[in-house]
Amino acid sequence: MSPLSMPADGERMGKGYNNMAVVERSCWQKIIQDVVANGGNIIRPWFTELDPVCLEHGLLEIKAPGLNEKNYCEHFAVRLFTEAAQKATGHLVGVCFLAGNEISDEDNDTSTPLPPQNPSAAETATAERPAAVKLCKEYVFENFVTGPCNRLAHAASLAVCEGLGKTYNPLFLHGASGLGKTHLLQAICHRVLGELPDAKIEFLTCEMFVNHFIDAVEKGKLHEFRYRYRHVDLLVIDDIQFLADHEQSQEEFFHTFNTLYQDQKQIILSSDRGPQEIDLEERLVSRFNWGMVTRIDRPCYETRVAIIHKKARQRGIALDEDVVCFLASSIDTNTRELEGALAKVTMLSQVMNQPIDITIAADALGKEATPKKHDITIDDILKAVTRRFNVRLTDLQSHRRTRSVALPRQVCMYLARRMTRHSLEEIGGYFGGRDHTTVMHANKSIENLRGQDPQFQATLEKITDEITAGL
């Protein structure tokens, strides 16, 4: 039977607008399998809510949960779904996306618009005012998982909310894509708005700032532009690295920065690299360093596990521990990909109508399911640490205190504490009869070093990954 024809009873997908054209389950299954296999970073957690409405006259209509999601699909996912639909049906099918009930943005939207800013200021309140970024409701502190990779950034973000313009000004968060910069920035806005509902906040991407600026220059509305960005309590600009190729905007931003700074108004910036690494005028770079600059690193294994647990709970997805471990050890790049992986697994399980297990997870990720992980032993840890630091077990168990031995010994204690169930006493005893305070001290030292030295942090992550992978 052609997927375009009537499906058998009970085989329909979609909430069925019209009986003639509902989409067959098997067809939608194929489409989703293809999307999961080829969607890469395009896939978003809410893809699980996409709903095929009908497939008629060569057009597949897919309902997205809200207007933002529909827009996202139209921008990034049309090709993905079109190719998947064509492969699944063997026909030349087009795809179009609808938003929820297609009535209005407000009901379905997952975002909170920032409140109108200073509506009494007639010069700013023009109908042409470029739209403000909407805050995503999910990007709040409560949903942010902390670990060694982001603890400092998280603490600094909280501190900024406590003393706007006073604690750290500016706050500059940097780190690779998908590590939670935008989430933290928005969490700050949510928190500030919660505590000071009248606070004037501008949250925007640097690209928007540059576009608004260019537009203002062209339309002779520089005065309004300046009023808008220089009369706020909090200015948050995401992805500031975008300023690099825009000299005039840099100049404008420089003055915006100075005005706000002098008025003790809070400035928060994010970037995919540190201030020095962006090709910007020196006077801006030095200003970025006036307050707090903090980097977010890739999450380590334990943080990845915690993130998966949190995301799954948030979305009401039940996951067995072996699936969680599988995802956390398969995806070590960034949190966005981790979310994407969870979405893929959920989509596949929904469409196949099977509970999520390790086979579904492996299928979704295009990987072999690894056998269930054995409990990690202290020997696994020793093997990985001695290999990485090039020391012998006897050295670790000796009383030598040279750094070349003391550091790997502390690493072993630290990992043993985290990855096995041994008590402090047992671990101390194992490493040359040391007492539990030595193990506590080792834990603290490694925690500190990890926070201060990104290279060490990376080494620690590699060792952890090797241990969990059973290498």
Ligand code: ADP
């Ligand atoms: P960036 O701005 O650094 O590219 P985002 O803030 O957009 O990254 O984060 C990508 C996704 O990962 C978002 O959905 C965000 O909620 C999630 N995320 C990132 N870090 C964390 C974290 N520590 N805890 C929970 N979710 C996170």
Ligand code: MG
């Ligand atoms: Mg971002």
